[in-house]
Amino acid sequence: MGRGKGMVNPKLKDELNDQLCEAMLSLETVDECYQFFEDLCTISELKAMSQRLEVARMLRAGHTYDDIVARTGASTATISRVKRCLNYGADGYRIVLDRLAPGEEKEPSHK
Missing domain, CATH: 1.10.1270.10 (TrpR-like)
Structure with a gap:
């Protein structure tokens, strides 16, 4: 049985991905997002x-x-x-x- 639209894919749902999502939600400004993504991603991944x-x-x-x-x-x-x-x-x-x-x-x- 497939998942409905808007439901979280169970293949993605785990403790580490929860932590990443919580980290993203904790960012408060565009500058904070830039800082986080600069540390987390390569430039080509972000682009x-x-x-x-x-x-x-x-x-x-x-x-x-x-x-x-x-x-x-x-x-x-x-x-x-x-x-x-x-x-x-x-x-x-x-x-x-x-x-x-x-x-x-x-x-x-x-x-």
């Missing part, structure tokens, strides 16, 4: 996570793959993976994007 979040934001706003590649440099494989997570994942991107930009338009403006 990859930032890129995936921007890909998710752009997909949700209705941008084309070509627009997303031009802005982020992400591969079409990465864009497809993020799109799959947006459609069938645990709703993590949705939660974060809703909180970062409540009420933001979902479609790009065509000027």
Whole structure:
């Protein structure tokens, strides 16, 4: 039986991952986040996570793959993976994007 949307993947749930999540929740400022991620991740790991979040934001706003590649440099494989997570994942991107930009338009403006 599969897990429902929004449920924590039991393969991920353990004491060390709980500790990591609690550590992230303890950060209070953008500067603290930078300090923590600088110590925790390589620069390329951090850039990859930032890129995936921007890909998710752009997909949700209705941008084309070509627009997303031009802005982020992400591969079409990465864009497809993020799109799959947006459609069938645990709703993590949705939660974060809703909180970062409540009420933001979902479609790009065509000027």
